Amino acid sequence: MNFLLTSQVPLSWFLVLSAVLFVLGIVGFLIKRNLITVFMSIELMLNAVNLSFVTFACQWHAVKGQIFVFFVMMVAAAEAAVGLAIIIAIFRVRATLAVDRIDLMKL
Amino acid sequence: MIFSWLLIIPLLPFAGFLINGLLGRRLPKWLVTTVALLAPLASFVVVANAARAVFGARLALPYTETCPFPWIDVAGLHVDFSFVLDQLSLVMLLMVTGVGFLIHIYSVGYMAHEEGYARYFSYLNLFLFFMTVLVLAGNALLMFVGWEGVGLASYLLIGFYFTKDSAANAGKKAFIVNRIGDVGFLIAMFFLVANFGTLSFAEISARIASSPGISSCLLTTIALCLLLGATGKSAQLPLYIWLPDAMEGPTPVSALIHAATMVTAGVYMMARTHVLFDHSPTALTVVAIVGAATALFAATMGLAQNDIKRVLAYSTISQLGYMFLACGVAAYSAGIFHLMTHAFFKALLFLAAGSVIHGLGGEQDLRKMGGLWKKLPVTFAVTTVGVFAIAGFFPLAGFFSKDAILYAAFLHAPYGIVLWAVGALTALITSIYMFRLWYMTFLGKPRSEGVHAHESPWSMLGPLVVLALLSIVGGWVGIERFGAFLAPATGTLHLESSIPNLELTLSVVAVAIALLGLLVAHFFYSTKPQAPEKLATTLGPVYQLVANKYYVDEIYAALIVKPLLAISRFFLEWVVDAAILGGLTWLLAGVANFTGAILQKWQSGNLRSYAGWLAGGAAVMLVFVMVPWDFIGALFHILLKAAGH
Numbered sequence: 001m002n003f004l005l006t007s008q009v010p011l012s013w014f015l016v017l018s019a020v021l022f023v024l025g026i027v028g029f030l031i032k033r034n035l036i037t038v039f040m041s042i043e044l045m046l047n048a049v050n051l052s053f054v055t056f057a058c059q060w061h062a063v064k065g066q067i068f069v070f071f072v073m074m075v076a077a078a079e080a081a082v083g084l085a086i087i088i089a090i091f092r093v094r095a096t097l098a099v100d101r102i103d104l105m106k107l
Numbered sequence: 108m109i110f111s112w113l114l115i116i117p118l119l120p121f122a123g124f125l126i127n128g129l130l131g132r133r134l135p136k137w138l139v140t141t142v143a144l145l146a147p148l149a150s151f152v153v154v155a156n157a158a159r160a161v162f163g164a165r166l167a168l169p170y171t172e173t174c175p176f177p178w179i180d181v182a183g184l185h186v187d188f189s190f191v192l193d194q195l196s197l198v199m200l201l202m203v204t205g206v207g208f209l210i211h212i213y214s215v216g217y218m219a220h221e222e223g224y225a226r227y228f229s230y231l232n233l234f235l236f237f238m239t240v241l242v243l244a245g246n247a248l249l250m251f252v253g254w255e256g257v258g259l260a261s262y263l264l265i266g267f268y269f270t271k272d273s274a275a276n277a278g279k280k281a282f283i284v285n286r287i288g289d290v291g292f293l294i295a296m297f298f299l300v301a302n303f304g305t306l307s308f309a310e311i312s313a314r315i316a317s318s319p320g321i322s323s324c325l326l327t328t329i330a331l332c333l334l335l336g337a338t339g340k341s342a343q344l345p346l347y348i349w350l351p352d353a354m355e356g357p358t359p360v361s362a363l364i365h366a367a368t369m370v371t372a373g374v375y376m377m378a379r380t381h382v383l384f385d386h387s388p389t390a391l392t393v394v395a396i397v398g399a400a401t402a403l404f405a406a407t408m409g410l411a412q413n414d415i416k417r418v419l420a421y422s423t424i425s426q427l428g429y430m431f432l433a434c435g436v437a438a439y440s441a442g443i444f445h446l447m448t449h450a451f452f453k454a455l456l457f458l459a460a461g462s463v464i465h466g467l468g469g470e471q472d473l474r475k476m477g478g479l480w481k482k483l484p485v486t487f488a489v490t491t492v493g494v495f496a497i498a499g500f501f502p503l504a505g506f507f508s509k510d511a512i513l514y515a516a517f518l519h520a521p522y523g524i525v526l527w528a529v530g531a532l533t534a535l536i537t538s539i540y541m542f543r544l545w546y547m548t549f550l551g552k553p554r555s556e557g558v559h560a561h562e563s564p565w566s567m568l569g570p571l572v573v574l575a576l577l578s579i580v581g582g583w584v585g586i587e588r589f590g591a592f593l594a595p596a597t598g599t600l601h602l603e604s605s606i607p608n609l610e611l612t613l614s615v616v617a618v619a620i621a622l623l624g625l626l627v628a629h630f631f632y633s634t635k636p637q638a639p640e641k642l643a644t645t646l647g648p649v650y651q652l653v654a655n656k657y658y659v660d661e662i663y664a665a666l667i668v669k670p671l672l673a674i675s676r677f678f679l680e681w682v683v684d685a686a687i688l689g690g691l692t693w694l695l696a697g698v699a700n701f702t703g704a705i706l707q708k709w710q711s712g713n714l715r716s717y718a719g720w721l722a723g724g725a726a727v728m729l730v731f732v733m734v735p736w737d738f739i740g741a742l743f744h745i746l747l748k749a750a751g752h
Binding site for chain 2: 026029099100102104
C-alpha cells in the first residue's frame with residue numbers, strides 16, 4: 001500500500017476510477033439482458049466501492065476502511081456462491097438466462 | 108350496628124347456593140343435603156327470632172338496616188342497599204323461609220333419585236336468597252334485583268330437566284313473558300325517579316303524604332305500570348300464560364315458586380307501594396277488574412284440565428286473582444292474609460300432588476288415577492285438608508281469608524256487589540274443580556291397571572303434615588287481628604257495614620257455595636261417572652273452548668309471537684346478516700382489493716424495473732444530499748427581506 005502514499009498519482013484519480021467503475025456496474029446492471037452479466041455488474045459495483053474504501057483508508061491512515069473491504073469481499077464471495085447456484089437452478093428450469101423472461105414474480 | 112342480623116337472612120341461602128353450586132358435584136350427598144337444609148332453616152330461625160322480638164315488644168318496627176356504602180350516588184338519585192323489616196315483610200319472611208324450609212325437606216325425599224341433586228338445591232337456595240332480598244328491599248331498585256333474581260331462579264328450575272324440550276321451552280316462555288311485565292316495573296321506576304327523585308318506599312310515601320297537590324294522573328300512570336309488572340310476576344290477565352307451562356319443573360318447585368312465594372310477589376309489591384294505588388281510584392278499579400276477571404277465567408279453565416298439576420296451576424292463577432281483587436278494593440291486609448293461607452294450602456296441595464305423582468312413578472293424568480286413598484292414606488288425608496281449605500269450608504284457613512276478601516269486595520262502593528258475585532261464582536267453580544280432582548285421584552275405582560302405587564317416604568310426608576296443620580289453623584288469627592297487625596305497613600282496613608249481620612250472612616253463603624261445589628262434583632264424579640262425558644258432548648264447542656284454554660296461547664301465537672318472529676327473522680337475515688355482516692365484509696374486501704390493484708402495478712416482477720427504481724432512488728438521495736439547503740434558505744430569507752420587510 002505504501003506505493004499509494006509515495007506515488008505521485010493524486011487521490012482524485014483513484015476516486016474517479018472508482019466512480020467510473022461503479023457507473024459501469026450500474027449501467028451494466030440496468031441494460032444487460034444476460035443474468036450472468038448482471039451478476040458480474042453487481043460484483044463490479046462492489047469492487048468499485050472497495051476501491052474507494054481502500055483509498056480513503058490510506059488517505060486518513062484509518063484501518064477501519066480496510067477491514068470493511070474484507071467484509072465486503074467476504075459477503076461478495078458468499079453472494080457469488082448463492083447467486084450462481086440460483087442462476088444454475090433458473091437455467092435448469094427455464095432454459096434461459098434473459099432477465100426479461102425471468103418474471104415469475106409478476107402477477 | 109356491628110352485627111347486622113337482617114342481612115344474614117338473605118346471605119345464608121346465598122352461601123348455600125355458592126357452596127352447592129360450586130362444589131356440589133364433588134361433595135358427598137349427605138353434605139349437600141345438610142348445607143341445603145341448614146341455610147333456609149337458619150334464615151327461618153333468624154326471622155322467627157325477630158318475630159318473637161316484635162311480639163315481645165323488644166323490637167320496634169319498621170327496623171331498617173342500610174349498608175354503609177351507597178349503591179348508586181349520582182346527581183338527583185341516591186340508592187342504598189337498604190333492608191327494611193316491617194309488619195308486611197315480617198309476615199312474608201316467616202312464610203317464605205318457613206314454607207321454603209318445609210319444601211326443602213320435602214325435596215330431599217322427592218329428588219333423592221334424580222340427576223343434578225346438588226344443582227337443584229343450589230337453585231332452590233338461590234331462589235330463597237332473591238326472594239328474601241325482594242321482600243326485605245327498602246327501595247324499588249333493590250326490590251327489582253330480587254324480582255329479576257326470582258325470575259332467574261324460576262327459569263332455571265322450570266327448565267331443570269333441560270334435556271326435555273318442553274321443559275326448556277316452558278322456562279323460556281316464563282322468562283320472556285315475565286320480561287314484558289318487568290318493562291312496566293322499570294317504567295314505573297323511571298317515573299318515580301323523575302318525579303320524586305327517590306326510589307325508597309318510605310320516602311315516596313312521605314313525599315306523597317306531604318304534598319297533596321300531586322297530579323293523580325301521574326300516580327295512576329305509575330300505579331298502572333306497577334300493575335303491569337305485577338300481572339307478569341303473579342300470572343294475571345293478560346300475562347298468565349306462563350304459569351301453566353311452568354309445571355314442567357319438579358313438583359316441589361311448582362309448590363314453592365309457582366304457588367306459595369314467587370308468584371305472590373306481585374301482590375306483595377302492590378301492598379308495598381299501596382300509597383300510590385290508594386291515591387288513584389282508576390288504578391284500583393283496574394286492579395280489581397283484572398283480579399276478578401282472572402279469578403273467574405282461570406277457574407273455568409281449571410275445570411277441564413286432566414293434568415293434576417295443571418289443575419292446581421290454574422287454581423293458583425285464580426287464587427292470585429282473589430288477592431288482586433283484595434288489593435283492588437284497597438283491602439291489602441285481606442290480600443296478604445289470603446296470600447299467607449294460600450301459601451299453606453296450595454303448597455300442601457302441590458306437594459301432595461307430587462306425592463301422588465311420585466307414588467305412581469311419574470303419572471300426572473287424572474284420568475288414570477282413582478281409588479288411591481287406600482294406597483296413599485297419609486297423602487289422601489292431607490289432600491283432603493287442602494281441598495277443603497281451598498274450597499273455603501269452615502274452620503279451615505281458606506274460609507277466613509276468602510271470606511275477608513269477599514266481604515271487603517262486597518262493601519266496596521259502588522260496584523262491590525258485582526265484584527262479590529264474580530268472587531262467589533269463582534268460589535263455586537273452585538270448589539267444583541278441587542273436588543273433581545279429589546274424587547278423580549283418590550276415590551272411586553282405580554282406572555289404570557298394573558300401577559303399584561306406594562306411599563312416599565316420611566321426609567316427604569312430614570312437611571305435608573305440617574302444612575296440613577297450618578292449612579287448618581292458619582286462618583284462626585282472623586282478619587281483624589291480622590289487619591290490625593299489618594295496619595302500620597298497609598294502611599287500616601275499614602270493614603264496617605250498616606247492614607246488620609252482613610258478615611255472618613256472607614260467610615254462610617260462602618260455605619253454602621263451597622258445599623254446593625262439593626255436591627256438584629260428587630254428582631258428576633261419584634254418583635254418575637258418565638255424566639261429565641255426556642255434558643262435554645252436549646256442550647260441544649263450549650267444552651272444546653274451555654278444554655283448549657280459550658285458545659289464548661294460540662291467539663297470542665298468531666297475534667304476537669309469529670309476527671315478532673317474522674320481523675326478527677327478517678332483521679336477522681336481511682338487515683343483520685345480509686346488510687351489516689355481508690355488506691361490511693364486502694366493503695372491507697373491496698377496499699383491500701382496490702388498493703392491492705393499485706400497488707401491484709409497482710411490483711412488475713421485472714428485475715430491471717426494480718433495478719431502475721433502486722438506481723433512481725439512490726440518485727435522488729445523492730442529489731438531495733448535495734443540494735446546499737442552508738444556502739438556499741439563507742438566500743430565500745434575504746430575498747424576502749429585500750422584498751420589503
